[in-house]
Amino acid sequence: MRHLPPLSAVRAFEAAGRLEHFTAAARELGMTQAAVSYQVRLLEERLGVALFRRERRRVVLTEAGRRALAKVSAGFDMIDAGFAGLRAEDESVLTISATPTFASCWLAARLGGFQLLHPELAVRLDTTNRLVDFATEEVDCALRVGPGEWAGLSADFLFEVDFTPMATPAFRERHRGMDAAAMAAAGAISPYDPWWEPWCRAAGIAALPQLPQRGGVRLDSQALEGSAVKAGQGVALLTPMLWQEELGDGRMVRLSPITATAGERYCLVCPTERRRVPKIARFRDWLLTEIAASRASLASLPPVC
Known part of the structure; x- marks a missing residue:
């Protein structure tokens, strides 16, 4: 002793x-x-x-x-x-937690650009819908979906989680003459998605007409629904920001110019006391720049017909 x-x-x-x-x-x-x-x-x-x-x-x-x-x-x-x-180890490794949808639909394709800018950093990406505990887990920052405020965390707003019906051009062509609500009712991949209610409100309709009463497949993430849309299986409510590559090259189309939101947003969060840690600050600066470019790219796409 x-x-x-x-x-x-x-x-x-x-x-x-x-x-x-x-x-x-x-x-x-x-x-x-x-x-x-x-x-x-x-x-x-x-x-x-x-x-x-x-x-x-x-x-x-x-x-x-x-x-x-x-x-x-x-x-x-x-x-x-x-x-x-x-x-030294902490300063050389950046560990990011992200939702599977954000990671697969947006971040993964761009993260290599950050790595090229900062070759001194090893980047680890952990995908989970679970809220990580910064006090007990080795995570530097996280991409979260929510109202935008979390106790004890610094949050940087990225973009609103808005959504609109999307499908393939072939699906739209097969249902030409229908409005977006009718097309959605005819081929909604997830007809019980709670997002349909705020979208219908924004579109000025009471509900989807003739909502199909079937069991069907229930997909638990936007990433899976988007994959089903690309495969031509029907219509899903998707966030244009996450699918701008598919919108840009014509693999997907928006069926309506109307978007809605359930009040959630994507934010980059980290413990308040670690906000100025150099590796986190570098990632934040890069991410905000990429988000701005992504938003501009989305705005440049042709308007919905």
């Missing part, structure tokens, strides 16, 4: 001894000169040995203090070295 004196007092002694000045030690430690003097006096009383001689405007180590300082300073150097490896 170790018999250690209070570490705050040891810290004050080491700084004061190394600098041979209580005021300089106070500046280094972010303390007052009186607090450093008090901590040193506590240590001397605990040890029963004088560590400094107080002289006019300066302090001088006693022989006992000089012997102790050499070993204490070496000990602090070893502690610093012990944590240096952990700091």
Whole structure:
């Protein structure tokens, strides 16, 4: 069992001894000169040995203090070295948590660009719909969907989770002459998706007409519904921002110019106290730039016919 004196007092002694000045030690430690003097006096009383001689405007180590300082300073150097490896590892790896939909539909195709800009960083992408616990998990930042505020976290707004009926051009052609609601009712991949209610409200209709009463396949993510749409299986409510590549090259079309939202948004979040960590700040700056470019690209697409 170790018999250690209070570490705050040891810290004050080491700084004061190394600098041979209580005021300089106070500046280094972010303390007052009186607090450093008090901590040193506590240590001397605990040890029963004088560590400094107080002289006019300066302090001088006693022989006992000089012997102790050499070993204490070496000990602090070893502690610093012990944590240096952990700091270096933390600074060289960026771990991002993202929803499967955002990761597969938007982030994965662009993340290589960030890696090229910052080759010194190893990037790990963890996909989950679960809210990660920053206090217990090794995650630096996360892409979350929600109202935009989470206690203890800094949040940067990315874009609204809006949605509109989308299908393939072939599906639209087969149902030419129908409006978007009728096409959706004829081929909704997920007819019980709760998003249909706010979309119908935005479109000024009570509900989808002749909603098919069938069991069918129920898909639990927008990524899966989008894959089903691309395969020509029908209509789904999708977020244009996440499917702009398919909209741009014609694999998908919007069936209506009307979009709706359930009040959710995509945000980049991280613990407030880690917001300015360089690797997180670099990722945030890159992400916001990419989001702005993505939004501009979406706005440049031809209007919905």
